[in-house]
Amino acid sequence: MQRLIWTVIAAFAMAIVLGPIVIPWLKRMHFGKEIYELGPQSHKKKQGTPQMGGIIFAVPALIATLAFCYKDGRWDFLLYVLLSAVGFGLIGFADDFLKVKRHAAEGLTPRQKMLPQIVIAIALSVWAYLNPNIGGTWTVPFFNVTWNLGWFYIPVMLFVMVGTVNSANLLDGLDGLLGGCSLFDFATMALICVAMAAADPANAGEYLNVGIFAGAMVGGLMGYLRYNSHPARVFMGDVGSFFIGGALVGVTTVTRLSLLLPVIALAMVVSSLSDLIQFAYFRATHGKRFFKMAPLHHHFELSGMPETQIVAMYYIVTVVLCLLALLNFVA
């Protein structure tokens, strides 16, 4: 646990230092955000805020992980999680980079964005299926039974991975929203990894290393939030939200806790669901809207709730759900 705390603090310190270096550089390079034309009117003032700020937490999280992970332990799981985070993060980076080059709100086309995600997700699903310690199984939280999905695991995980990454991307719509909510998720997963290491000594090294990474994400995000807190001086961009999505789904895959995602990451799930409901309702009713705007946090915004109160509400609900999830893993 001491090592975990030092990991958090090291990643935090690096992110705090990186912020004032990266933000002016992003501004100089004209990595300012072109605000999505269909977003709320009140977001117009956010035009020009630099994006791609995700590197403020991603780079420190990676460095702190490599510095503090147990090198003598096994690190199959850690490698898996790092590839998931970096793999999806690079897609986001490509998207951000093209947005800036073209000075448009859209970078990659939807197809260009989806295809590499599917490739990475299939590769990661097959890898997990073939790994003897994961092997196509989920642990069902609150019941503590192992559910073997067989080969069906691969298409299901493809859906879970692509779904999580894009849900994280959708949740990144208000100052501090995705950064804070996912910080609580990673803190929860770090503690769960410590508990799983204690419960399974044979694989303790694997779990502890994944916990170190989750802790590094907590620290990096704490530092990032210093600069992303309302009114935000930087946005994480797709590089940030894809990195977070990839990291989170990686951690839950190796711990076989994908079923915990709808609990601790409910905020992401409702973002996607509200988007789907809005789209389906719009189609079915030939033009009526179910929410004032999707994803759900924009609905609250247009209902007159201040941005900072919405973010606080999402934080509080997420913390309560994370506490419920932790009930499984403590005496």
Add this chain to the structure above:
Amino acid sequence: MQRLIWTVIAAFAMAIVLGPIVIPWLKRMHFGKEIYELGPQSHKKKQGTPQMGGIIFAVPALIATLAFCYKDGRWDFLLYVLLSAVGFGLIGFADDFLKVKRHAAEGLTPRQKMLPQIVIAIALSVWAYLNPNIGGTWTVPFFNVTWNLGWFYIPVMLFVMVGTVNSANLLDGLDGLLGGCSLFDFATMALICVAMAAADPANAGEYLNVGIFAGAMVGGLMGYLRYNSHPARVFMGDVGSFFIGGALVGVTTVTRLSLLLPVIALAMVVSSLSDLIQFAYFRATHGKRFFKMAPLHHHFELSGMPETQIVAMYYIVTVVLCLLALLNFVA
């Protein structure tokens, strides 16, 4: 730990339900805040926001503690902490109540406010000194040595108690500031109590019960922050800040961790210190100001930093300091 988590959730649920009942009632009773005439100009818009919202977390915290504490265990420490919180809280309540009755920014006179604080602090200091498990000692964090202060303990603790309560009161100047910072403090102390219970089986019941109370404060404050997040719909008032100060100093006294206060509650300490520096400098220079305004958070505000960013910064620093404090108590 499961019991602790349930305590947090129970207190949270009560506070969430209590908010929409208490806030309109406070408004109807005209418990609106008269903004301090010497505060920042930008705070004028906060005029009329109901105060005395401290009952939104104090009452749930007390009920959850009584519901979840270990009744078969020893509860000397818990009784001590509850009397400290309620005792100081009642002074704050009297102050709030008189402010409303008189429609003024000041309720009790400084002397009327200070005298009962000193009486309670002396009583609690003597009690702690006479309790064989506390007995005038402090544990020095990071060195793990016991420091016996002898009878000197009583005047020192008088200073610590009155200082903590008034520092909490000073920190309560921005939306979510004291509520959030003290939430992290109580979460830290709850975990430390669990660790101390494991390390000292003979007194485990005492520490666990204090931990339950700290957890109940975490839950109550989480619920309260739902309504106090910027822009705040309710302020905690003196009843809230005095209750928090009394609760926090009570918890650190029975765990002999008063020396941890400058770490986990640094935000409170700098609030008091900046006030003292401002006053002393003003006197010494015959009218010059060291800070643009004291306490320190108002200095940041007048330096152009948005309120929400200041609060985020205080949160982040407090979390890092709490993590450092936890290093003492984990393997």
